[in-house]
Amino acid sequence: MKYDLEYVLDSALDGIFIVAHDHRLVLFNRACEELYRLSKEDIVDKASRKLQDLKKTLQEKKSEKEKPAYGELASEKERMVLPHKGNKEVWVETIYTPIYDQDNGEIAYVMGVIKDITEQKNLEIQKQVLLTQLSILRKDIESKYDFSNIIGQSSGILNALELAGEVAKQNTTVFLSGESGTGKELFAKAIHYNSRRASKPFIAINCSGFPDTLIESELFGYEKGAFTGAEKTKPGKIQLVAGGTLFLDEVTDMSLSAQAKMLRIIQEREFEMLGGIKTLRADIRIIASTNTDIEKRIREGKFREDLYYRLYVYPIFIPPLRDRLDDLEILAKTFISQMNREMGKQVKGLTPEAWKILKGFSWPGNIRELQNVIERLLILSKNPIIGVNEIPGYIKSAHEIKVSSRRLDPGGALPDRLSLDKCVRQFETNLIVDALKESGFNKTKAAGILGLTRSTFRYKLAKVPHERLKTGWDVNN
Ligand SMILES: Nc1ncnc2c1ncn2[C@@H]1O[C@H](COP(=O)(O)OP(=O)(O)O)[C@@H](O)[C@H]1O
Numbered sequence: 390m391k392y393d394l395e396y397v398l399d400s401a402l403d404g405i406f407i408v409a410h411d412h413r414l415v416l417f418n419r420a421c422e423e424l425y426r427l428s429k430e431d432i433v434d435k436a437s438r439k440l441q442d443l444k445k446t447l448q449e450k451k452s453e454k455e456k457p458a459y460g461e462l463a464s465e466k467e468r469m470v471l472p473h474k475g476n477k478e479v480w481v482e483t484i485y486t487p488i489y490d491q492d493n494g495e496i497a498y499v500m501g502v503i504k505d506i507t508e509q510k511n512l513e514i515q516k517q518v519l520l521t522q523l524s525i526l527r528k529d530i531e532s533k534y535d536f537s538n539i540i541g542q543s544s545g546i547l548n549a550l551e552l553a554g555e556v557a558k559q560n561t562t563v564f565l566s567g568e569s570g571t572g573k574e575l576f577a578k579a580i581h582y583n584s585r586r587a588s589k590p591f592i593a594i595n596c597s598g599f600p601d602t603l604i605e606s607e608l609f610g611y612e613k614g615a616f617t618g619a620e621k622t623k624p625g626k627i628q629l630v631a632g633g634t635l636f637l638d639e640v641t642d643m644s645l646s647a648q649a650k651m652l653r654i655i656q657e658r659e660f661e662m663l664g665g666i667k668t669l670r671a672d673i674r675i676i677a678s679t680n681t682d683i684e685k686r687i688r689e690g691k692f693r694e695d696l697y698y699r700l701y702v703y704p705i706f707i708p709p710l711r712d713r714l715d716d717l718e719i720l721a722k723t724f725i726s727q728m729n730r731e732m733g734k735q736v737k738g739l740t741p742e743a744w745k746i747l748k749g750f751s752w753p754g755n756i757r758e759l760q761n762v763i764e765r766l767l768i769l770s771k772n773p774i775i776g777v778n779e780i781p782g783y784i785k786s787a788h789e790i791k792v793s794s795r796r797l798d799p800g801g802a803l804p805d806r807l808s809l810d811k812c813v814r815q816f817e818t819n820l821i822v823d824a825l826k827e828s829g830f831n832k833t834k835a836a837g838i839l840g841l842t843r844s845t846f847r848y849k850l851a852k853v854p855h856e857r858l859k860t861g862w863d864v865n866n
């Protein structure tokens with residue numbers, strides 16, 4: 390089968406036209422006519438002007454005794470929107486290229502190729518929209534993670550804030566330690582968003598959340614086929630950070646093999662993906678954190694000492710909430726006003742007794758726990774002032790145990806022993822009083838209920854404080 394060139398060009402979806410130097414329209418393919426509905430007069434007009442421009446450029450080249458290279462004289466791409474096709478905007482891009490006379494090397498024709506770039510144009514618009522949204526979000530995040538949003542007036546927190554503020558602008562590795570929920574991640578983000586890397590990503594990886602083998606693929610990424618199941622190449626967090634900050638949360642739980650690779654990254658800023666042969670550069674700042682005794686992990690042989698020294702360059706300790714209970718009220722008030730806004734509530738505060746209970750609690754889950762408690766209080770709140778009744782039972786009972794052990798402990802000596810003895814006695818008293826009530830204040834029956842002989846019961850009853858035996862009750866029978 391033989392194809393006629395014009396027939397082939399008519400099958401193309403790009404518009405193709407050729408105009409001669411004497412303004413003849415030599416070719417105007419089907420796409421120009423049917424898809425783009427271009428006017429022949431317009432095309433001849435435009436192409437002739439282009440041809441003149443190209444000739445001029447060619448003359449300039451010739452005067453410089455240069456022969457234009459293939460493709461060199463092609464025009465810039467010209468974009469335009471076609472008159473509406475229905476209600477859809479169609480964008481096209483035209484490029485003009487010269488066709489030389491084979492005998493004298495002059496430009497004999499100009500060829501135009503028109504492409505539909507609507508899809509590309511839409512993607513560009515979408516990209517612009519996303520970039521604008523991204524910069525709005527970034528500003529939002531930057532303000533959210535400003536140091537001023539780390540609440541607290543205690544010396545422990547002010548000291549940590551000062552250290553963090555000093556180091557933020559440097560590239561120094563920071564080591565954050567503190568119990569879970571004390572704000573390590575909040576500090577790490579504030580350091581990042583106040584550093585020169587603020588416009589680059591902050592990526593956190595929780596080293597305790599992965600089995601040994603997975604942590605490496607998360608951190609360093611893998612090439613397709615690196616292991617069974619690696620169906621396509623996947624970049625690791627280190628690549629994704631690209632100029633930003635990597636937060637190694639609970640770093641002591643990292644496997645020893647990943648630790649060796651991290652050490653190399655810190656020392657040489659180099660690594661390879663799993664199954665990869667190319668050595669890649671790592672442009673990252675590291676902030677590490679732990680809530681355990683890292684030195685113990687070193688002694689146990691679970692954490693490399695050399696890595697520890699590389700990470701422990703600039704330590705910041707964040708004290709637990711129980712050691713800075715002065716901060717509790719301001720923290721709780723901040724959370725109340727934040728959550729009021731989010732939940733549309735109007736809680737004003739707590740009663741003095743309720744504050745006392747919160748301030749007396751040990752907060753093992755630290756600020757995260759306080760946040761959760763406040764959230765729960767707000768959800769359940771019926772009144773603008775939260776009272777003792779609304780405080781979760783476990784916090785109240787911790788308070789009650791404290792109060793009763795204080796009340797039962799007369800001199801403060803041997804508080805644990807004494808409070809235990811007293812508690813046992815109090816428990817016994819309650820049982821005796823209950824048995825008496827149940828038996829209608831009959832001692833023999835009460836002794837029977839408790840499985841005691843009458844004499845043992847009498848002996849124990851003698852120790853029951855008088856006020857517990859309601860006046861008028863005859864317990865001598
Ligand atoms: N000083 C603080 N001021 C305000 N919010 C805080 C403060 N410290 C911690 N938080 C909040 O408490 C929660 C737990 O903090 P996070 O940084 O995740 O703790 P960690 O990483 O130490 O477990 C987060 O919601 C955080 O925003």
Ligand SMILES: [Mg+2]
Pocket residue numbers: 570573574638
């Ligand atoms: Mg954390």
